[in-house]
Amino acid sequence: MIFVILDELVCLPFHYLLFDFTPEIHPFVSDMIWLSIRLFFNSFLLMNIVINAMTGYYDEPMQKVVLDLKLILMFLLVIPFNKYSKLVADYYNIEHYNYMTTLVVFYTVIFWHVMCCAIGFIRTNILHYCPSTQLFDVNTKQRTWSGITDDPENRVWVRYFNALHHKSLLLYNSGYGKELPQSELEIVLIYSVWYGSSLFCIYILAMIMEINTGRTSSAHKYDEMEKQLREYMRHKQLPTYMRSRILTYYEFKFQKRYFRENEILATISEQLRQEMNMHACRKLVENVIFFRNLPLNLLVRIISCLRIEVFLVNDVIIRANTPGASMYFISTGTVAIYTKSGKEVCHLEDGAHFGEIALLIKDTFRIASVIAVEVSEIYRLDQKDFVKAINPYPDLLANIQHIAEERMEISSMLDEYNRREMATKRGTYVG
Incomplete structure (x- = not known):
């Protein structure tokens, strides 16, 4: 599922950035092998959504199974990658600090990539067809796109990195780039991107603050205790089934939050x-x-x-x-x-x-x-x-x-x- 989600986050925006209403200009995106791969991953993701919609999901903080369809759909859009990546991190005993740092870098890169591709697709393939915009010439099948005209000789990666360069100005509220807004819809798009990118920056700052304070958190202490427990069981050469039972006991006992109950109760009347x-x-x-x-x-x-x-x-x-x-x-x-x-x-x-x-x-x-x-x-x-x-x-x-x-x-x-x-x-x- 991690590979499928990564494919959707990386390849799908890239596909739509290169997509054109005149696909012969970019034969790469209309290649049958490429389209077959896209169809396979999309079908797999759709099947996962249908199965989860029927079975619900387990809300770990609330310790209950959620069957509400609205909450399930929200979960499928937001939480799965975090859930699966955390499982992988636990399996390979990756420290919480390193895991969270990697997650922040990943989210930043993916947001940058997805938004740049989305802005490029919307501005060049949708908004430029509006009557108030004159940047597209149907007869010549050419489009002024950041100073580069679409012709078969243009390389795919040149267009992609050009998009990253100019659309980043919008994401970081630095300006419009070389393409000034040509219609009211483009102005609405730019304002939406500005506000959305500002909220994302706040979210990333919150994650960074969580990383800085995480070393003293109960969750981090539990991870450290679990790591010591795994080392102890390995040192004692305990069989696999016994290790699994001990880890299950600790997870149920502490609910992935370490605390010293006796010391806490000693401070209470x-x-x-x-x-x-x-x-x-x-x-x-x-x-x-x-x-x-x-x-x-x-x-x-x-x-x-x-x-x-x-x-x-x-x-x-x-x-x-x-x-x-x-x-x-x-x-x-x-x-x-x-x-x-x-x-x-x-x-x-x-x-x-x-x-x-x-x-x-x-x-x-x-x-x-x-x-x-x-x-x-x-x-x-x-x-x-x-x-x-x-x-x-x-x-x-x-x-x-x-x-x-x-x-x-x-x-x-x-x-x-x-x-x-x-x-x-x-x-x-x-x-």
Whole structure:
């Protein structure tokens, strides 16, 4: 896609700069090989646009999939080259500073090239056909174009570099060049070019400022940390699949922004930390049926005991028939529940919880296995922390334990039913 976009940005403007209403003057642009290449790249780009219009795109800063057709079309016009070039830079471990510097130089050259070709095409092939303009003579098939007449002996590159030289005066607001505006439409064109080039210069200055401040940004620190991580994994000679899992974990954990959470929280008061925890976890805790209507003080104490963990795809969170002493709350992600016999029961998603039986009944074994279906962020509540938090409320603890025992009994009956059903099917198959 990078090659296709580069072709559209470089070759297409060049093609239209040389295009003429009298194509025999420039046989280069009407050559069948050239036209076939142009048709192939245009078809490929059109196919990409159609596919993206149907599937949408992932907005990384907002962490959501965008399906709005207007936003998709805007994305296809502006963002793809940045996205693909960033992927290439990440693959080859190019430093953020060098990547951004190269991008600024590239944008400057491409803007200069595209605008010069566009201005040359509009002024010589469209505006000069207006009745108020007398620079084109249909009978002689000649055009005064910056002092050079169109004839078969003129070289393509002479015309191109001549266009760059004279149209640059318009782009940098230095004047009109040798061609004074001949109509109202040309004056509008010149003003539009002046304003557009001024806005582009502001954009380039903003990118340069971002480069200068980028060395201290969280994104740059994350890139440095990721680079050190890659070197460490290479030094340890870790297998490829393990490297991929570790990088996935870091990307999900930090969201490509490095920060020291412990140091940040250490500078915040206890009251503010409690408010942050309540905002992040209150709904998760209140979704548990036997945690509802708890006193606010107890709810705060329980939430303060939560520990966050990140599980990758196919990670085993809980294994059946093993001792358990924690329950879990799903902040983001999806997990699958399996019975002891290995039958998949259901999937749990954001806001769900599991493992509460082991939290409330001591010396119990897990009655199901839980495996991450996608990268998941999960809060863990340990039994010892929960008991310590609820000790001042013995009546509530007894009531919660009674509810948990009932649920455990129901789960055991369901598992026994599934085992009998599978045994019956095996007997039928053998018979």
